[in-house]
Amino acid sequence: MYIPWSSAHPESVKRSFIKAELTRLLVVSSNKSLFEESRLEFYGNLLRRGYPQDKLKLWMREVQYTNRISVLLKKGNKNANQGVPLLFPSSYNDIWKYMNLNEVFGKITGYWSHQGLVVPDELCGPVIKSLRCTENRFDKPST
Numbered sequence: 001m002y003i004p005w006s007s008a009h010p011e012s013v014k015r016s017f018i019k020a021e022l023t024r025l026l027v028v029s030s031n032k033s034l035f036e037e038s039r040l041e042f043y044g045n046l047l048r049r050g051y052p053q054d055k056l057k058l059w060m061r062e063v064q065y066t067n068r069i070s071v072l073l074k075k076g077n078k079n080a081n082q083g084v085p086l087l088f089p090s091s092y093n094d095i096w097k098y099m100n101l102n103e104v105f106g107k108i109t110g111y112w113s114h115q116g117l118v119v120p121d122e123l124c125g126p127v128i129k130s131l132r133c134t135e136n137r138f139d140k141p142s143t
Contacts, residue, residue, distance in 0.1 A: 005050035008133070010092055015059050018046070022063035023071060032065045086123060087130040101127040 003009055003017060021042060029035035039060065046056055088101055105127045109119045 002045060002049050005046075005052070011055075014051075015055075018056075018059050019062055022060065026063055026065065026068050026071055029065075029068075035065045035068075085125045085128045087128050089130045089132070091134045092131050096129060096131070101129060 003014055005014070007014075022039065025035055025038045025042065029038060043056060043060060047053065086105070090096070109123070112119055
């Protein structure tokens with residue numbers, strides 16, 4: 001079951017899930033022909049879910065079998081000292097297209113340091129946006 005094109009998910013979510021699935025296929029395919037076969041099947045499934053061909057062709061070019069070695073090396077060398085991720089919970093909003101959380105967090109910790117405060121080690125992990133759909137009146141049960 002894939003997200004249908006007609007869903008209210010932002011295009012960035014649809015593109016990301018396609019890229020993630022192609023990366024998964026890249027990792028599990030031991031040769032190029034298996035990858036291409038799986039990729040073609042995935043492409044057909046997405047077309048049946050209403051995805052436009054032009055978008056699919058553009059997005060599917062982002063993951064190529066020639067990148068397999070670098071993807072496998074990245075997966076095997078996760079930095080254990082990276083720290084616990086810092087989640088910034090919010091809702092889907094166009095403002096996130098224009099905000100760089102790493103810059104915002106850098107300004108915050110810079111201000112703390114300027115004030116003589118020490119940034120705790122727990123706050124040194126990667127910064128991640130955690131976005132949820134906005135609520136609407138149909139999400140809540142009627143009472």
